[in-house]
Amino acid sequence: MSEKIIVIENLVKRFPVGEGEFTALSDINLSFEKGEFSGIVGPSGSGKTTLLNIIGSLDSPTEGSCTVMGKRISDLSHKQSAQLRNMHIGFIFQVYNLLPVYTVFENVEFALLLQKRSATARKKAVMEALEWVGLEKMADKKPSKLSGGEGQRVAIARAMVKRPELVLADEPTANLDAKNAHAILQTMKKLNEELKTTFLFSTHDEKVMAYLNRLIHLEDGKVAQDEWVTAKSTR
Template sequence: MEDKKNIINIEHVTKRFKVGEGEFEALTDINLKFKTGEFAGLVGPSGSGKTTLLNIMGSLDSPTEGKAIVMGKNISDLSHKQAAELRNRHIGFVFQVYNLLPVYTVFENVEFALILQNIGKAERKKMVMDALEWVGLENMADKKPAKISGGEGQRVAIARAMVKRPEIVLADEPTANLDANNAHAIMQTMKQLNNELNTTFLFSTHDEKVMGYLERIVHLEDGKVAEDEYVTKTKYNI
């Protein structure tokens, strides 16, 4: 039965990868719950398991043991088609490399996610322009990625993630390739979208700037939860 309060339930999740003749345990017995509208982060050094956990929550991977229940669906039970459907309709992704398609305009890059959903042209146009307006790029709709800055490129990636109004956005080191000013601008944009749309945002990061916006910080060390910290007063208020 779906837990109406928790949009993500991680129950005794362990993840192992084959390495040569043996196995590497990337996650060990993780138990976490995330409520709708949280602005939270998985924080830890490289190799702590944060990206692995984010990938499981995004249905890009599944646990070796335990359950990852996202929007009432057990990730391990989903077929490839069902997992793709969950991602296409309900989960937005923002990565440190924003992977914009260079031959398409900003508008077309954002629109692509909607074409997969068979949404009509007029409705697609409105949804894309709304998303570009959210990130302050409505005047750059006709530009190609080569003609915009790195910070603008990451904002296009946020618009692409948000255009379908997903319930969950997973952001893996989204500020890694940005200078401080652009990093703050990106985080402020995401926090405003979190406030306005009640979208659940989960970050994987070790960037102090990102941590300054988070309302909850899950510290991972060697694939285990070392601390689960709720922040009563964030460093950067929005």
């Protein structure tokens, strides 16, 4: 039986602007099943990041509801939404924000320090995550010694080390060349297949879209089209 990991109903998001308000998302109704490899696509300003931020409990809806793993985002306290993020959701951003003074190992381990696990258990999990992205030999390097593609791989390892059910990837290839973009997409697709992690992207990159199974087109904050597609690129 299929299981819904995200259910969005009649969602509206308005931001206060000056004296008035700006409607960034309106009348969004969407649901996602476990194991999807889907993307929110659309032009700049269409509301992709706003929607991902709400799903990731970094923000909440103005109206309507967004339920993630059975939890209604707007009902969560600060502590509960932090808990949801720390335990169950991995984030990958366009700018991967690795901490420069720490090694690759420590950057990935950081995601686990919020969970109370032994140093031995953390080491095993970090090395496994670095193997997933092919960077186990770079564990002791500082981020400044990495290429852009390698930096984004560390960010993927950091998001995956908790083995989250859901990974939200906001324009993860925006700063990468074509070769690195394909490589990280293949890595994410492999993790989707092997660990059954649900991936939700925001993108306007055709290279990313070619890997996705479902494209949700946003236009001016509304769902213009929701289509299931056969991925053109595979691994």
